[in-house]
Amino acid sequence: MHTGRATKHSLTPISSGIILLSVWVISILCLSPHTAWALQTDFKETDREIPVSPRNPDSLLIGLKANYNAAIKRNNDLEAAGYLQQIGRLLFISGHYPQSLDYLLQAEKLFRNRDQQRMLAINLNMLGELYYRTRRPQLARKQFDEALAIYQKLGQESGKAEIYGRIGHLYEKREMYDSAFHFQRKALQSYQLDRHTDGAAKIYENIGSIYEDLEKYDSAYFYFNRAYALNAQTQNARAQVEVVNNLGDVLRKTGKFREGLAYSFQSLKLAQTNGERYQISSAYNDISKAYNLLARNDSAFHYLTLSRSLLNDIYSEESNKQLALLQTLYEIEKKDNEIDQLTQARRIDTLISIATGIVVVLVIAVAALIISRQRLKIRNEQKLRAKHKQVYEARNQLMEVELINKKLEEEHLKQQLETKTQELSSYTLHVIRKNQLLEDLRTKLDEMIKDDKRDQRKQIKALSEQIGEGLQDNQHWEEFRGIFEQVHQSFFDRLQQQTGPLTANDLRLIALIKMNLTSTDIATLLGISQDSLRVIRHRLRKKLNLAAGDNLSAYIQSI
Numbered sequence: 001m002h003t004g005r006a007t008k009h010s011l012t013p014i015s016s017g018i019i020l021l022s023v024w025v026i027s028i029l030c031l032s033p034h035t036a037w038a039l040q041t042d043f044k045e046t047d048r049e050i051p052v053s054p055r056n057p058d059s060l061l062i063g064l065k066a067n068y069n070a071a072i073k074r075n076n077d078l079e080a081a082g083y084l085q086q087i088g089r090l091l092f093i094s095g096h097y098p099q100s101l102d103y104l105l106q107a108e109k110l111f112r113n114r115d116q117q118r119m120l121a122i123n124l125n126m127l128g129e130l131y132y133r134t135r136r137p138q139l140a141r142k143q144f145d146e147a148l149a150i151y152q153k154l155g156q157e158s159g160k161a162e163i164y165g166r167i168g169h170l171y172e173k174r175e176m177y178d179s180a181f182h183f184q185r186k187a188l189q190s191y192q193l194d195r196h197t198d199g200a201a202k203i204y205e206n207i208g209s210i211y212e213d214l215e216k217y218d219s220a221y222f223y224f225n226r227a228y229a230l231n232a233q234t235q236n237a238r239a240q241v242e243v244v245n246n247l248g249d250v251l252r253k254t255g256k257f258r259e260g261l262a263y264s265f266q267s268l269k270l271a272q273t274n275g276e277r278y279q280i281s282s283a284y285n286d287i288s289k290a291y292n293l294l295a296r297n298d299s300a301f302h303y304l305t306l307s308r309s310l311l312n313d314i315y316s317e318e319s320n321k322q323l324a325l326l327q328t329l330y331e332i333e334k335k336d337n338e339i340d341q342l343t344q345a346r347r348i349d350t351l352i353s354i355a356t357g358i359v360v361v362l363v364i365a366v367a368a369l370i371i372s373r374q375r376l377k378i379r380n381e382q383k384l385r386a387k388h389k390q391v392y393e394a395r396n397q398l399m400e401v402e403l404i405n406k407k408l409e410e411e412h413l414k415q416q417l418e419t420k421t422q423e424l425s426s427y428t429l430h431v432i433r434k435n436q437l438l439e440d441l442r443t444k445l446d447e448m449i450k451d452d453k454r455d456q457r458k459q460i461k462a463l464s465e466q467i468g469e470g471l472q473d474n475q476h477w478e479e480f481r482g483i484f485e486q487v488h489q490s491f492f493d494r495l496q497q498q499t500g501p502l503t504a505n506d507l508r509l510i511a512l513i514k515m516n517l518t519s520t521d522i523a524t525l526l527g528i529s530q531d532s533l534r535v536i537r538h539r540l541r542k543k544l545n546l547a548a549g550d551n552l553s554a555y556i557q558s559i
Contacts, residue, residue: 057090057093057094058328060090061090061091061328061332062332064083064086064087064090065083065087065332067083068080068083068084068087071083077110077113077114078110078114078116080110081106081107081110081111081114081116081119082107082119084103084104084106084107085103085104085107085119085122085123085126087103088100088102088104088107088126089104089126091103092104092126092129097130097133097134100130101127101130104123104126104127104130105127107123108120108123108124108127111123117150117153117154118150118154118156118159120147120150121146121147121150121151121159122147124143124144124146124147124150125143125147125162125163125166127143128141128142128143128144128147128163128166129166131143132166132169132170137170137173137174140166140170141167141170144166144167144170147159147163148160148164148167151163157193157194157196158190158191158194158196158199160186160187160190161186161187161188161189161190161191161194161196161199161203162187162199163187164183164184164187164190165183165184165199165202165203165206167183168180168181168182168184168186168187168206169206172209172210172213177210177213177214180210181207181210184203184206184207184210185207187203187206188200188203188204188207191203197230197233197234198230198231198234198236200230201226201227201230201231201234201236201239201243202227202239204223204226204227205223205224205227205239205242205243205246207223208220208221208222208223208224208227208246208250209246211223212246212249212250212253217250217253217254220246220250221247221250221251221254224243224246224247224250227239227243228240228243228244228247231243237270237273237274238274238276240270241267241270241271241274241276241279242267242279244263244266244267244270245263245264245267245279245282245283245286247260247263248260248261248262248263248264248266248267248286248290249286251263252264252286252290252293257290257293257294258290260286260290261287261290261291261294264283264286264287264290265283267279267282267283267286268280268283268284268287271283277310277313277314278314280310281307281310281311281314282307284303284304284306284307284310285303285304285307287299287303288300288301288303288304288307421487428480428515428517428521428525431480431525435524435525435527438467439524439527441467442464442467445460445461445463445464445467446464448460449461449464477504477508480511481507481508481511484511484515488514491514491559492507494559495507495510495559498559499544500543502543505526505536506540506543509522509526509536509537510540510556512525512526513552513553513556514556514557516553516557519533537552540552
């Protein structure tokens, strides 16, 4: 039954006491974990397995648990997941939310592993309602959204409608009525597409409840009446109880106390016919309110007492059921634990026996392996020593051969060096002699030029110039440099690393100084005078950044 805001009326002291008593009864109803609305939650996909309000939940739980164990023995995960879901739903209906959550989460895991989308959507719907009951609306919405996505993918309009209705209810409880209307109307559209009359009736009832919250009682009455007509069409007497009750509430809140009282009596009769004890108690309470508003306080007190007495009986009976269910849960868990312990003990014994056998076999195998490896090690060591001896002898022989080769190579290099040195010296002496001869010829020719024989001067001058060009021939210098670098390897590279850029003439002079030639020989080779050589040496000292006291020849010899 949906409760809205009460209409203001003046009350007598007796009626005030009745109202206070009514509030106390309603508070008990609200605090009970098995409210009428909770017990009427309709998970349509599993109604065939579990009644909405089972008479013997403990016996039902034992049967479901036995079926689950049998499915596990058959390795049928999908069947086992179905039983886990039914156990979770039974515990949910009985108000054991933490235990219900555990079973539903186990079922969800199995459904996901087997890719059972339809059963997963049903399970998510249950989880969403459970999170809503435990005041976790964000988690509830997450479950509803995933379930809705699955139903949309499968094209199941009734499934979509049910989720839309639950999301709309979430918004209604948060007083976000525009969103609540939006989702309830989407739910109604889906039910109508699927021609699901009972579902459409429930949505009309939900929309009427929103209008009742908004105190728009005409609209509320209109939608409750439409729900009443659809339930009458499908002869859904159980759903009709709450709709008739809501119609009575609306009439009472709009001041139509007698009309509302008639609906309350009709709701009482329907509840009694269907054995809906919570609805009987609720009807008694509504009749008490109507009589109180009609100033018939004796009748109001009578029906309020009936409501209170029945509610106490229900609460006591439900408490006994909960205790029995908790005891059954405890015994099942205890039995499962004992089975697990026995199974674990058997596994441990089996493992110990297997481990003992394996250890014995391993010990024997290891002992045999150790003996075999020791023998193999001894043989390998003997072979290794023999190989080492052979390798040692071969290495000694190779070293002796290499030593002989090195000695021969050194002697050969010495011979080559001596040969190159002799060649360089011979070449240098040859060049010196040639240049001296040319110099003498040029001197004589110069003297002849000074004579009075003018007719020979021109020819003699040309010959002198040709001799001068011969003194400065670079081809001989390149040949000289090649032989020099063979004798004094990398000399010019080391020189360039220690000094700045040098000209070809500078390098030629440095090479001649490196050969320990005298200044006279150097001047002859270069075809210059002693004075010119002194000037060139002075310039070279500056390029080599030598101090005034440093010896140029000593510096070049040190490179």
